[in-house]
Amino acid sequence: MSNPFSFGGVVKEKKFCNRTGELKELKQDILNNQNVLIYAPRRFGKTSLVLKTVDELKEEYKDFRFVYIDLMTITDKREFINKYFNAIAKSLETPFDKTIEALKSFLRLKPIIKASISDTGNMVFSLDFSRNESDNVLDDILNMPMKYGEKYKVCIVFDEFQEIENIEGLENKLRSVIQNHSNVSYIFLGSKKSIINAMFSDTKRPFYKSVKHLTLSPISYEDWKRCITKAFKETSKMINEDIIEDILKITKGFPYYTQQLCYEIWELTEKEVDENIFNMALNRLLKQEREYFIAIWDNxxxxxxxxxxxxxxxxxxxxxxxxxxxxxxxxxxxxxxxxxxxxxxxxxxxxxxxxxxxxxxxxxxxxxx
Ligand SMILES: Nc1ncnc2c1ncn2[C@@H]1O[C@H](COP(=O)(O)OP(=O)(O)OP(=O)(O)O)[C@@H](O)[C@H]1O
Ligand SMILES: [Mg+2]
Structure with a gap:
């Protein structure tokens, strides 16, 4: 039987605990074409929440499409243009010829569209343009969602949005373009509080007061108790409330660590969790994180x-x-x-x-x- 807990990646289905209030609110915001900022610390569950929300919307509305782009690894304008363009192409979920046709209809400039196969066997769409065309192409690409929104219900997710600061001129440009996109919902996810605060609360910055803030609270102890007990039960193991309390005292309900500690406890348990297992699991956890903590301390x-x-x-x-x-x-x-x-x-x-x-x-x- 496989471990019902996991940490690091996006959690879905059974592994996704609660967040029903946030899910409902975010869904309604997206349907209203509201732009939303979700700030929470690293590894708090932002990406998981948004992906679950859009998955549910996809089930409920056949014409719902969402574009997901993570800015974390993008270093310049050209890369942004191509990643964004590819993300839009992928979101269409249409056969190749239909995708090209649709992409052309969303663009004003008619640049050369290239399609290639990546190392992992996926189709990748990109644009061919020269350096002095790049500002015009960027403008065109950023405006695509409005055209897209005329045919579908569109939601665009910018993950790790604070990184936009590092791509020259993009923050201003993006804001000036999307303020006209009343038929699209933009979701901005951020994990660096001071940068995000400056971007959205500083009167001199382009995104000043331009979005609704959705707060992500920790998952409550009650919800965790229910989710953890259920996960053990369904995999024929037992955990009592006192141990769950001990887990939550350490993790304070922080999603990543709660999953990580439960993962280790589950691995060490044959039938029922006891104090000894809990301590061994906690030591494993601290061992895994030690280097990371030392690096923070040394800095x-x-x-x-x-x-x-x-x-x-x-x-x-x-x-x-x-x-x-x-x-x-x-x-x-x-x-x-x-x-x-x-x-x-x-x-x-x-x-x-x-x-x-x-x-x-x-x-x-x-x-x-
Ligand atoms: N609703 C949830 N229920 C249970 N576990 C969760 C939930 N949300 C997040 N987690 C746990 O937290 C981990 C991090 O989640 P996720 O990647 O969604 O967070 P994030 O805020 O996007 O992180 P980052 O800032 O690193 O991108 C997951 O791998 C999972 O272990
Ligand atoms: Mg994330």
């Missing part, structure tokens, strides 16, 4: 390391007034360090400062403090 300045220690000892509460903090770092240095740690997406603040990554916090408490 910090001395003051930033001190500031993290202060957040740990004070639990992030009243850090500037705490006696213990003053002994370690001057308030002004602490303030500078905290600001940097927030920019680096290590800390965040609600009513107190907290670690974005619950396992990194756990590891620091165990190894460093």
């Amino acid at each position: 910090l300045t001395q003051n930033q390391k001190k500031a993290l220690k202060i957040v740990l000892t004070t639990n992030g509460d009243n850090i500037y007034g705490d006696e213990r903090a003053i002994g370690i770092l001057k308030p002004s240095s602490l303030q500078t360090a905290i600001k940097k740690l927030i920019e680096k997406d290590i800390l965040d603040k609600k009513d107190r400062y907290y670690f974005q990554d619950p396992l990194f916090e756990y590891w620091l408490r165990k190894e460093i403090v």
